Amino acid sequence: MGELNHIAIIMDGNGRWAKNRNLPRTYGHAEGAKKVSDVLQWAKKYGIKYLTLYAFSTENWKRPDEEVSALMKLLKKFLTEKTIELIENDICLKIAGRVDELSCELQALIQDSIKKTADNKSGTLVIALNYGGRAELTDAVKKIAEKVQDKKLNIQSITEETLSQNLYNPEIPDPELLIRTGGELRISNFLLWEIAYTEFYITDTLWPDFDEATFRDAINSFGKRERRKGGLL
Numbered sequence: 449m450g451e452l453n454h455i456a457i458i459m460d461g462n463g464r465w466a467k468n469r470n471l472p473r474t475y476g477h478a479e480g481a482k483k484v485s486d487v488l489q490w491a492k493k494y495g496i497k498y499l500t501l502y503a504f505s506t507e508n509w510k511r512p513d514e515e516v517s518a519l520m521k522l523l524k525k526f527l528t529e530k531t532i533e534l535i536e537n538d539i540c541l542k543i544a545g546r547v548d549e550l551s552c553e554l555q556a557l558i559q560d561s562i563k564k565t566a567d568n569k570s571g572t573l574v575i576a577l578n579y580g581g582r583a584e585l586t587d588a589v590k591k592i593a594e595k596v597q598d599k600k601l602n603i604q605s606i607t608e609e610t611l612s613q614n615l616y617n618p619e620i621p622d623p624e625l626l627i628r629t630g631g632e633l634r635i636s637n638f639l640l641w642e643i644a645y646t647e648f649y650i651t652d653t654l655w656p657d658f659d660e661a662t663f664r665d666a667i668n669s670f671g672k673r674e675r676r677k678g679g680l681l
């Protein structure tokens with residue numbers, strides 16, 4: 449089995465979880481947010497160094513206002529209450545997404561948490577927030593174009609590596625495994641560039657019901673895959 453260092457997760461199914469209980473969708477998100485600490489513990493237990501969680505997409509702004517504000521509130525709560533947990537567990541926090549479009553309050557909490565956890569080495573949590581794979585690629589192209597315009601880069605010297613180096617978190621290796629809960633078979637504009645060779649594990653389990661057994665199952669299933677990356681062996 450190849451090495452497994454980075455798992456990315458599409459945390460889908462909060463709305464359905466709530467609907468099954470006749471609760472508002474926002475309850476499902478709150479229950480889903482509680483799961484994040486558990487997943488961090490499991491990642492540590494199974495030696496996963498990087499975890500990327502899709503918390504809010506560039507498309508999620510289209511949801512009803514009250515759902516968007518409930519999600520923003522949960523993110524603020526997470527940053528306020530969990531930064532200490534990240535410090536205690538030696539986990540470094542990073543954000544992937546268009547942070548400058550978020551509220552000033554949320555941006556300040558993000559900067560504070562990033563600063564306080566910057567030197568942590570045992571693991572990295574990336575929260576994809578106001579994230580879109582196409583937005584990330586668009587932003588990378590803009591950065592590259594600026595460098596060309598400023599004569600800091602020749603067009604001829606642009607390689608795949610140049611693109612990778614201009615993504616939101618260039619120092620983070622691509623995920624080897626992507627887990628999607630909630631059973632849908634689509635990528636939903638997540639990590640388009642980074643998942644070129646990523647293995648997928650899709651489970652019908654709704655995100656608030658996600659448990660250690662399912663997480664372990666995803667890791668075991670990864671262990672059984674033959675990863676050829678386009679080659680023969």
Ligand code: FPP
Nearest residue numbers: 459460461462463464480481503522523526
């Ligand atoms: C998809 O479920 C989930 C989201 C759009 C938000 C995910 C956010 C959280 C789990 C909480 C906040 C995260 C952190 C890191 C604190 P859905 O609403 O699309 O579910 P459905 O497909 O059943 O409708």
